[in-house]
Amino acid sequence: MNHPYAIDVHGLSKSFGNKRAVNHLSLQVAEGEIYGFLGPNGSGKTTSIRMLCGLLTPDEGSGTCLGYDVRRQSGEIKKQAGYMTQRFSFYEDLSIRENLDFVARLYAMPDRKRVVERSMAELGLAHRANQLAGTLSGGWKQRLALAACMLHRPRLLLLDEPTAGVDPKARRDFWDEIHRLAGQGISVLVSTHYMDEAARCHRLAYIAYGDLLAAGTPEELIAQSGLTSFAVQDDDPALAARLRQLPGVEQVVAMGSMYSVSGQDGLLIARGLAGFAGLRFEQVDTGLEQVFIRLMDRVQEAAP
Amino acid sequence: MRLPLTLHRLWAIVLKEFVQMRRDRITFAMMVGIPLMQLVLFGFAINTDPKRLPTVVFDADHSAFSRSFVASLDNSGYFDILPPPDSVVAAREAMAIGDIQFIVSIPPDFSRAVVRGERPALLLEADASDPSATGNALAALANLNQSALQHDLKGPLVKLNGGSPPFEVRVQRNYNPEGITQYNIVPGLMGTILTMTMIMMTGMAMTRELERGTLENLLAFPVHPLEVMIGKILPYIIVGYIQVTVILTAAHVLFHVPIAGSLPMLLACVLVFLAANLTVGMMFSTIARSQLQAMQMTFFFFLPSMLLSGFMFPFRGMPHWAQVIGEGLPLTHFLRIVRGIMLKGNGWAETWPNVWPLLVFMAVVLTIGFKRYRRTLD
Numbered sequence: 001m002n003h004p005y006a007i008d009v010h011g012l013s014k015s016f017g018n019k020r021a022v023n024h025l026s027l028q029v030a031e032g033e034i035y036g037f038l039g040p041n042g043s044g045k046t047t048s049i050r051m052l053c054g055l056l057t058p059d060e061g062s063g064t065c066l067g068y069d070v071r072r073q074s075g076e077i078k079k080q081a082g083y084m085t086q087r088f089s090f091y092e093d094l095s096i097r098e099n100l101d102f103v104a105r106l107y108a109m110p111d112r113k114r115v116v117e118r119s120m121a122e123l124g125l126a127h128r129a130n131q132l133a134g135t136l137s138g139g140w141k142q143r144l145a146l147a148a149c150m151l152h153r154p155r156l157l158l159l160d161e162p163t164a165g166v167d168p169k170a171r172r173d174f175w176d177e178i179h180r181l182a183g184q185g186i187s188v189l190v191s192t193h194y195m196d197e198a199a200r201c202h203r204l205a206y207i208a209y210g211d212l213l214a215a216g217t218p219e220e221l222i223a224q225s226g227l228t229s230f231a232v233q234d235d236d237p238a239l240a241a242r243l244r245q246l247p248g249v250e251q252v253v254a255m256g257s258m259y260s261v262s263g264q265d266g267l268l269i270a271r272g273l274a275g276f277a278g279l280r281f282e283q284v285d286t287g288l289e290q291v292f293i294r295l296m297d298r299v300q301e302a303a304p
Numbered sequence: 305m306r307l308p309l310t311l312h313r314l315w316a317i318v319l320k321e322f323v324q325m326r327r328d329r330i331t332f333a334m335m336v337g338i339p340l341m342q343l344v345l346f347g348f349a350i351n352t353d354p355k356r357l358p359t360v361v362f363d364a365d366h367s368a369f370s371r372s373f374v375a376s377l378d379n380s381g382y383f384d385i386l387p388p389p390d391s392v393v394a395a396r397e398a399m400a401i402g403d404i405q406f407i408v409s410i411p412p413d414f415s416r417a418v419v420r421g422e423r424p425a426l427l428l429e430a431d432a433s434d435p436s437a438t439g440n441a442l443a444a445l446a447n448l449n450q451s452a453l454q455h456d457l458k459g460p461l462v463k464l465n466g467g468s469p470p471f472e473v474r475v476q477r478n479y480n481p482e483g484i485t486q487y488n489i490v491p492g493l494m495g496t497i498l499t500m501t502m503i504m505m506t507g508m509a510m511t512r513e514l515e516r517g518t519l520e521n522l523l524a525f526p527v528h529p530l531e532v533m534i535g536k537i538l539p540y541i542i543v544g545y546i547q548v549t550v551i552l553t554a555a556h557v558l559f560h561v562p563i564a565g566s567l568p569m570l571l572a573c574v575l576v577f578l579a580a581n582l583t584v585g586m587m588f589s590t591i592a593r594s595q596l597q598a599m600q601m602t603f604f605f606f607l608p609s610m611l612l613s614g615f616m617f618p619f620r621g622m623p624h625w626a627q628v629i630g631e632g633l634p635l636t637h638f639l640r641i642v643r644g645i646m647l648k649g650n651g652w653a654e655t656w657p658n659v660w661p662l663l664v665f666m667a668v669v670l671t672i673g674f675k676r677y678r679r680t681l682d
Contacts, residue, residue, distance in 0.1 A: 050681060053524055054524075054680070055520065055523055055524055055680055055681045056680055056681055056682055057680055057682055075526055078524060078525060078526040079526045083521075083524040085517075085520050085521055085524070087517050087520075088517070089516075089517045089518045089519075089520050089521040090518065090521060091516075091518055092516070103525070106525045106526070106527055107525070107526070
């Protein structure tokens with residue numbers, strides 16, 4: 001059976017004690033799609049991913065992962081999905097090769113030695129094969145983790161903040177790799193806090209305090225937000241407070257030699273900015289960051 | 305000169321330690337509760353002067369004298385006279401298993417020989433594999449031949465009273481004729497050392513995965529809980545056998561402890577005992593939240609194993625309730641197996657009664673561990 005969705009879940013909920021970590025989450029991820037999962041810390045991203053790969057049992061809701069029931073067939077999901085944990089959770093007292101060899105044995109990979117060598121070569125780990133995982137730097141640990149969760153050629157990758165604490169070059173390499181895999185038809189659900197990474201996803205979901213607030217392509221989300229943004233060329237530190245006072249201005253971000261100002265009503269803001277004598281400003285594209293900060297602010301306002 | 309120490313920095317550390325101690329409630333409860341529990345438990349249970357040891361008498365004489373002697377054994381408090389089995393051979397088998405501590409044989413012409421003043425001998429066979437268990441009883445026996453017949457020897461026989469005793473008790477110490485303590489302690493030490501190391505090592509095994517965060521990954525792999533549990537037990541069986549080899553070699557070379565029975569059978573029983581202890585460790589590691597807690601649980605199990613199993617103090621000296629606890633500990637049965645095989649030369653028939661309790665124990669503990677094993681992070 002050819003299932004159109006790699007992930008198709010409805011109404012997933014999970015509570016810890018009396019804290020609702022995830023509240024009626026519904027998510028559809030198409031095959032071959034890179035799906036970005038965003039939200040503030042503690043918003044339920046990790047809990048959601050763990051429910052998808054069978055590490056947590058949902059309190060409510062149902063659905064499928066790779067066509068398998070998330071409640072009853074977690075064993076099958078584990079065999080065909082790769083899960084990369086937020087915290088490095090391979091064995092620090094084992095070398096790269098030993099860790100990969102262990103994983104390959106757990107998945108009963110045929111031709112294990114060759115698989116391990118090829119995987120190390122693909123991710124550039126070969127020259128460090130015998131280095132203990134505990135002595136690797138953040139970027140290398142993350143490469144090892146990615147190599148390990150892809151070793152068994154999964155059809156779905158669940159990546160939980162895979163690039164936290166990794167330098168920009170390594171992050172870019174990592175995302176090139178993700179796109180290469182998606183090109184081969186592998187579906188990817190990836191959680192992140194980085195906006196540049198969010199922009200590289202096919203589709204995004206934004207979750208806060210357990211609730212799914214918005215979902216769509218990056219362009220759709222920006223359009224839905226209705227935000228208009230301006231770049232103000234000035235680095236006077238006192239200006240920020242005055243910009244915030246302007247009618248219609250929702251966000252003011254200081255960025256080196258300029259300010260980014262955005263709000264729902266572009267005309268109102270433009271009029272306000274024009275009121276400052278000699279202030280240079282121009283309308284620019286709204287970024288995902290503004291969109292998500294707006295979403296977050298609205299949740300916090302709504303909260304008691 | 306200024307000291308490099310300041311009180312407020314020192315106090316900061318002290319406060320932090322107390323806060324952390326308070327957070328780890330289980331550890332704190334164990335620190336307070338366990339000593340109290342152990343004090344009560346062991347204070348009442350341990351008795352180094354075991355009384356009412358199981359004794360059977362084969363009285364071929366059936367005379368007033370022989371009955372008086374048996375009565376005086378009973379009155380001493382050290383001997384519990386049980387109905388004898390069909391034959392002396394059956395009684396010796398019971399002694400090999402450990403059900404009977406003493407066998408008394410009174411010859412057919414005992415009373416006649418006493419009357420004639422021939423100072424006849426009667427035979428007392430003792431299971432002396434544990435010298436401390438029989439020591440006091442044998443000491444009490446020393447004066448019995450003088451006093452046992454005092455009331456019977458009157459009238460014309462009164463001349464037999466006083467002077468040298470009217471009869472003689474010949475003691476035969478079975479299994480450990482010279483009463484060498486090492487013969488008993490060294491095989492016992494093997495059991496204690498194995499209990500300690502096996503439980504601790506496996507107890508750490510799962511909690512280490514939890515503490516280091518590798519458990520999340522392990523659970524995400526398609527691996528069955530039994531594969532993990534057994535996979536973590538097997539390597540330690542090999543470690544256990546290395547220990548056994550070292551201990552047995554040392555026992556033989558340094559302490560000259562004999563191995564009367566079959567070595568392959570001993571090694572087979574070791575396997576069962578190792579597995580039983582490893583399942584305990586595995587169960588602990590499914591309960592403990594940290595390696596420290598796993599360690600505490602190990603000691604919590606280890607102390608009664610050492611004190612109530614008959615390793616340090618005679619098993620029969622303990623009150624009944626303590627013996628019941630002792631019967632539930634693998635070390636108790638293993639001690640009987642090891643001492644049985646090494647000192648008594650026991651075969652399979654005498655060993656089996658202590659092997660099946662180990663198997664039952666293992667099955668129960670493995671089931672609990674399996675039920676408690678974390679399949680998810682819930």
